[in-house]
């Protein structure tokens with residue numbers, strides 16, 4: 001919902017005013033803050049999160065500019081047909097050499113809940129249709145959960161775990177594993193309490209990945 005405290009123009013101008021405040025606060029803390037950032041970045045994390053405005057990567061992890069390389073899309077999906085995602089993955093893994101990839105979903109994710117339903121919303125349905133595949137894969141577990149909110153929350157978790165596995169199936173990730181450490185983590189963020197939950201589905205090798213997804217010549 002748009003912020004109704006302000007007119008559209010005021011709301012837009014507020015961002016530019018906030019930026020002036022941000023710059024002066026950062027410079028007061030550390031006069032060299034922007035000079036250091038301008039020299040380059042060496043983040044240790046790639047974040048694959050939902051586009052949802054309530055899940056800002058840096059803010060909820062207490063990290064600063066330069067610490068997290070970020071990719072966000074509706075319902076935090078890892079899609080090998082998405083050139084944007086592949087470019088982000090390639091650059092962060094092969095060039096920046098991040099040591100952690102974090103797939104972060106969130107409870108109450110509109111994309112996941114829409115995928116659980118039968119209403120066609122529009123174009124976004126095509127994007128989230130693969131979450132229906134995740135549902136089907138785990139239908140016996142999910143169908144047994146009577147409470148719809150609890151069922152949606154479980155699908156949020158299963159979707160994150162599936163995206164962690166999807167990352168492990170990508171050749172450039174498998175190639176990185178041949179020579180160095182790279183951990184892929186699955187997290188879920190609670191919108192109502194601000195808490196990050198580690199789903200403990202960490203993947204730092206091909207453990208649990210079926211042999212058909214493993215490339216032998218990379």
Ligand code: CO
Pocket residue numbers: 050051052074075076106108109110111112
């Ligand atoms: Co979401």
